[in-house]
Amino acid sequence: MTVAFSETEERQELRRQVAKLAGKYGREWFTQKARAGEKTTELWLEIGKNGYLGINIPEQYGGGGGGIGDIAAVCEELAAQGCPLLLMVVSPAICGTIITRYGTEEQKQRWLPGICDGTGTMAFAITEPDAGTNTHNITTTARRDGDGWVLNGRKIYISGVDEADNVLVVARTEDAKTGKLKPCLFVVPTDAEGFEARSIPMEIVSPELQFQVFIDDVRLPADALVGDEDGGLVQLFAGLNPERIMAASFSTGLARFALDKAATYAKERVVFKDAIGSHQAVAHPLAQSHIEIEMARLMTQKAAALYDAGDDMGAGEAANMAKYAAAEAACDAADRAVQTHGGNGITQEYGMAGLLVATRAGRIAPVSREMILNFVAMHSLGLPKSY
Numbered sequence: 563m564t565v566a567f568s569e570t571e572e573r574q575e576l577r578r579q580v581a582k583l584a585g586k587y588g589r590e591w592f593t594q595k596a597r598a599g600e601k602t603t604e605l606w607l608e609i610g611k612n613g614y615l616g617i618n619i620p621e622q623y624g625g626g627g628g629g630i631g632d633i634a635a636v637c638e639e640l641a642a643q644g645c646p647l648l649l650m651v652v653s654p655a656i657c658g659t660i661i662t663r664y665g666t667e668e669q670k671q672r673w674l675p676g677i678c679d680g681t682g683t684m685a686f687a688i689t690e691p692d693a694g695t696n697t698h699n700i701t702t703t704a705r706r707d708g709d710g711w712v713l714n715g716r717k718i719y720i721s722g723v724d725e726a727d728n729v730l731v732v733a734r735t736e737d738a739k740t741g742k743l744k745p746c747l748f749v750v751p752t753d754a755e756g757f758e759a760r761s762i763p764m765e766i767v768s769p770e771l772q773f774q775v776f777i778d779d780v781r782l783p784a785d786a787l788v789g790d791e792d793g794g795l796v797q798l799f800a801g802l803n804p805e806r807i808m809a810a811s812f813s814t815g816l817a818r819f820a821l822d823k824a825a826t827y828a829k830e831r832v833v834f835k836d837a838i839g840s841h842q843a844v845a846h847p848l849a850q851s852h853i854e855i856e857m858a859r860l861m862t863q864k865a866a867a868l869y870d871a872g873d874d875m876g877a878g879e880a881a882n883m884a885k886y887a888a889a890e891a892a893c894d895a896a897d898r899a900v901q902t903h904g905g906n907g908i909t910q911e912y913g914m915a916g917l918l919v920a921t922r923a924g925r926i927a928p929v930s931r932e933m934i935l936n937f938v939a940m941h942s943l944g945l946p947k948s949y
C-alpha cells in the first residue's frame with residue numbers, strides 16, 4: 563500500500579545511496595577544495611558515473627528516465643552531506659529539461675549524454691547587469707548572419723562557466739515583421755571566439771564560482787538555437803519550475819546539514835552542569851528549524867510530484883512556495899547553528915559561518931524572495947500587479 567505523503571521506497575533508496583556516496587567526500591573535503599581554488603570534479607564525475615546526474619533525462623540520451631523529484635532528491639542529499647552542487651540546478655535540471663523538451667533529435671544526441679555523465683556540463687545565462695530581476699529587459703541580441711547567428715551582450719552572476727563546455731544563453735532575436743525583440747535560447751560553446759568570462763569575487767565558500775560574461779560578435783551555427791524562434795517565453799519557462807524545485811532542495815539540504823551539526827554539538831557541549839541542548843533557549847530554535855525544514859521539504863516534494871505529473875500550473879505555485887520556504891528555513895537554520903556553536907560557530911574549523919552566506923544566496927537566486935511574494939500575491943491571492 564502506498565502511504566500518502568511519503569516518497570516511494572525507490573526514491574528513499576536513491577537518497578540513501580547518494581548520501582552514502584557524498585558522505586565519502588564530506589564538508590571538509592568540499593571547503594578545502596573551495597579554499598584551495600580547486601574543483602569538485604571527482605564528485606561530479608562519480609555522481610555522473612552512477613547515473614544520478616542525469617537521472618531526470620530520458621534513457622535514450624544517457625539519462626535515468628526519472629523525474630525532477632529524483633534529481634531534486636540527489637541535489638538535496640548532496641547538500642545534506644555538506645557538498646552542495648549549484649551546477650546540478652543548472653546543467654541537468656534547467657538546461658537538460660529545456661533541451662529534452664525543445665531540442666531537435668540531433669541536439670539532444672549532441673548535448674544530453676555529456677550533461678548526464680558530467681563530461682559536458684552546461685551553464686545557464688539569463689541575468690544581465692542592467693536588467694536584473696526584470697528579465698523582460700535583457701538586451702543580449704542574436705542577429706541573423708547567413709545561415710547562422712551573431713550574438714552580442716553581457717551576462718552577470720553566471721555560475722560555473724569555468725566548468726562548463728557550453729552555456730545556454732537567453733537572448734533575443736528581432737522579429738522580421740514587427741522589429742520587436744523576442745526571447746530565444748542559444749547554446750554557446752565557452753571556447754567560442756568573442757566569448758569571455760571573468761570570475762566575480764564572492765563571499766561564498768564554494769568551489770563553484772560566478773562569472774561576468776562578455777559576448778562580442780560570437781558567431782554561432784544555425785542549430786545553436788534551441789527550440790522555435792517564435793516559441794517565446796514558454797520554452798524558457800520549461801526550465802523555471804525545475805530551477806525552483808532544485809533551488810529549494812539545495813536549501814533544504816544545506817539546512818539539514820546545519821541543523822545536524824548544531825544538534826550534535828548541542829548534545830556534546832557542556833558548560834554548566836548539562837549539555838547546552840538541555841536549555842530550551844538552545845533546543846527550541848533547533849526544534850523550530852526541524853519543523854520549518856520538514857514543511858519546506860514537503861512542499862518541495864509536492865511541487866516535484868505535480869511537475870512530474872505534467873501539471874505545470876499547479877507546479878508553478880508549489881515550486882515558488884517551496885523555494886521561498888526552503889530559503890527561509892535554511893537561513894534560519896544556519897543562523898541558529900552558528901549561535902549553538904558559540905565562538906566555534908565562526909571559526910573555519912567548524913565551518914558554520916560559511917553557511918550563512920551560502921544559505922543567504924537562496925533568498926536572492928535564482929529568483930528573489932520578493933519576486934516570489936509578488937507571484938503569490940498576484941496569482942494565489944489575486945492582488946494587483948505591483949510592478
Ligand SMILES: Cc1cc2nc3c(=O)[nH]c(=O)nc-3n(C[C@H](O)[C@H](O)[C@H](O)COP(=O)(O)OP(=O)(O)OC[C@H]3O[C@@H](n4cnc5c(N)ncnc54)[C@H](O)[C@@H]3O)c2cc1C
Pocket residue numbers: 652686687688689690693694695696718719720721722772923926927928929930931932933936948949
Ligand atoms: C550565487 C548566485 C548564483 C547565480 N547563478 C546564476 C546563473 O547561473 N545564471 C543566471 O542567469 N543568473 C544567476 N544568478 C543571478 C540571480 O538570478 C540574480 O542575482 C537574481 O535574479 C536577482 O537579480 P539581481 O541580482 O540583478 O537583483 P536586482 O534585480 O537588482 O534586485 C535587487 C533587489 O530588489 C528587489 N526587487 C527588484 N524588483 C522588485 C519588485 N518588482 N518587487 C519587489 N522587489 C523587487 C529584488 O528582490 C532584490 O532584493 C546567480 C546569483 C547568485 C547570487
